[in-house]
Amino acid sequence: MRVVLATESFLPDVNGVANSVVRMAEHLVRSGHEPMVVAPDSSVSWSPGDLSYPVARVRSLPMPGYPQLRLGLPAPALHAAIRRALAPRGEVLVGFVGRLAAEKEVDLLAGASRLPGVRVVVVGDGPHAASLRRALPDAVFLGARHGSQLARIYASLDVFAHTGPYETFGQAVQEAMASGLPVVAPAAGGPLDLVGHGLTGYLVPPHAGSGFTEAIRELAGDEGLRRSMGAAGRDAVHGRSWQVIGDELIAHYAAALAAPLATRVPAAV
Incomplete structure (x- = not known):
């Protein structure tokens, strides 16, 4: 250890x-x-x-x-x-943050975890933790982390990989982008609205490990690309505070209440 x-x-x-x-x-x-x-x-x-x-x-x-x-x-x-502890030989750190459950499909990172010069870091806990440790024997499992600990881990990564194809939003993706990380995520669900393919990261076919492996291989071999995508990602989420999002939600409520009653209530059939 x-x-x-x-x-x-x-x-x-x-x-x-x-x-x-x-x-x-x-x-x-x-x-x-x-x-x-x-x-x-x-x-x-x-x-x-x-x-x-x-x-x-x-x-x-x-x-x-x-x-x-x-x-x-x-x-x-x-x-x-932290970098020396996680990457003692200077490996590129590829992180996943989330619940370790079947629907997250973290095992899709098995191929990436075997890439030369790459170390996969898994942050989180859940019912599939034990099976994932067996599926990704070369990965580092840090368990659940929160607050400043989690922020420091994000800041120590080089690439963020989000494997779950069923996210309606993907808060971890946004947190990674705010940390200046390029993101590799499935072209499904919430990441479609967050990740600019080829700009802030890569969207790959869901449920297939090969797409993650190849995208991570490319990013691991190009520090300049990681930096440019990470900077673009940070710019893309700049200003997306909870206050801004909350105000947008209130505005939607207000717009719905201001609409004529006939447009809000379907006519009886």
Whole structure:
């Protein structure tokens, strides 16, 4: 396993937390796992020396009244740490986010998960989790994630793949586009209204893994294409806040109420 140990204190600090993290990291290495420590930077000059695992430092500030304890701040280092944990050999990260159920057809990513230089990341849980782990043995399964954790995962991906052909809208597709990711989705249901084929991603035949595999192969091999499609996708969903959508819905209600009664109620037969 690749394990990220996020801690508020680490070497060269001398305290129970730092010591516990060191011992746990050492045990993980001895057990054949690959730990990485994410910790606030230190005001004391320090070198990792002979540590057999990487340490990612994030910007920090001293706690008022207790300057020895530093509070980590969100920083690019955290993003880099997630990338190193999910793609230790620099793989292109292709993500799926959603419920792991039969109708999502996540197994269509089996071919893509075997592409050289590609790592499929599955975020979510559901009744088909166990069978999908068997169908996609090379994929990374992160379980259900929400809020800032999910946002950080989106930000760490390179491509988003949405396999379900029965979505009436596809909120995960819109979230991926807002994160600047090119999207590969079936040409069915909600994605038809969200994904511009060849502009913000690719629409592929539903129920067929080959379309996903080939589209992902193309995107994985062209960083410039990923960037241009991701930027176009972000622009396409810019301004689609819940307030804007809610106001549009209210406007539809108002238009329906303003229509003459005869056009709203069918005549009796």
